[in-house]
Amino acid sequence: MTVDTSPGTEDEHDPAVTALPVSGTEAVDAAVRAAETVLTRRFGSAIGLVDPEALPGSGPATVVRARIAASPFGLPRTLVIKHYPEAPPRGAADPFAQEAVSYQLFTALPAEDRMCPELLAHDGSLRVLVIDDLGRAPTLWDKLRGQDARLAERALLSWARSLGRLHATTAGREADFEALLRRLGGFVPDDDTTPAVACARLPALLAETLGVTTPDDVRAYAEYVCESSAASAYRAFSPVDLSPDNNLVTSGGVQFLDFERGVVRNALVDAAHLRVPFAACDDARALPTGMSEAMIAAWKAEVSGVWPALGDNDLLTAHLLDQQMLLVWVTTWADLGGVAADVSPGRVAALVSFWKDLGTYAERGGKDEVAAHAREVASALNARFGPGLEQPLYPAFR
Incomplete structure (x- = not known):
């Protein structure tokens, strides 16, 4: 593809034009x-x-x-x-x-x-x-905190479809993205090192904070997923920040707004957020049973044309489990890596839910040791910060 760099200006690097740092009004x-x-x-x-x-x-x-x-x-x-x-x-x-x-x-x-x-x-x-x-279209977050479950469900499916279309239309265009970034004087970022840090350090953190030992096989699996994720062939553009308030729900489908962290990366990292919805958000809440599966089906329908291998349910399920585990590890490391006492009960309730769901999907995928470890972490989180922690549904689904 030949990328037209318009719209823009011919004097993007004109030294006579300077940005003025400002603050306040x-x-x-x-x-x-x-x-x-x-x-x-x-x-x-x-x-x-x-x-x-x-x-x-x-x-x-x-x-x-x-x-x-x-x-x-x-x-x-x-x-x-x-x-x-x-x-x-x-x-x-x-x-x-x-x-x-x-x-x-x-x-x-x-x-x-x-x-x-x-x-x-x-x-x-x-x-x-x-x-x-x-x-002034509503955001996805507006739909989730509204009172209409049907509208919220449609908005989530539209979000998943738009995410799939975003991946499908930018697959194979990494070179274009990097060329444009260099032309604008931007720094081409390397792949995020946070997953590698989480894989290396989370086991010790779980042992220290929760008294949970990570089996060698589980640690090896996490390290394998971390390495293979960076080398994935399923690379496409990602907004990275998938918060629901960064998406407008319009008559033409969900539109993405915030690209301040936009990069090209493994698209399955984004797809994992359909199983661990809005994992990085402080107020992440639960979705109704079956909603994640419906969102994944909507995403898959958009990307299977450019990545036919992902039309195989067994292969896609295995990839999603890999990325789900990695996302849960990274999220837990980010939340507990500081002062554990500062983590809010609502946030810990979300972590408990994430680990429970990981256990369920790992068992379905034949990863029994991963499933057992995930359930142990969920139980230990509840015992350490609870008891009785439960992630609430988004208001629209109550």
């Missing part, structure tokens, strides 16, 4: 000024923005919705600005570059294959990108 004004500059350069005529509205966000960007005062170019009435005033340390991953390149990758695709807003303009020197405004 100045941040919105700085974002609007940067957006007006990049849009004017992009379209060759002055474009003014009015009625700026700061949007919530937990990342390093200032996010603003603004209205176009007047434009002869058929641009949307409103647009969204993401401004990253602070550059990262040298050699560190740059969330602006990763997000801008992610949007470039998708904007080069036909509209029907795009699971995110369209990129309208960006500038590497101003560290700003301007994207289409999808409006």
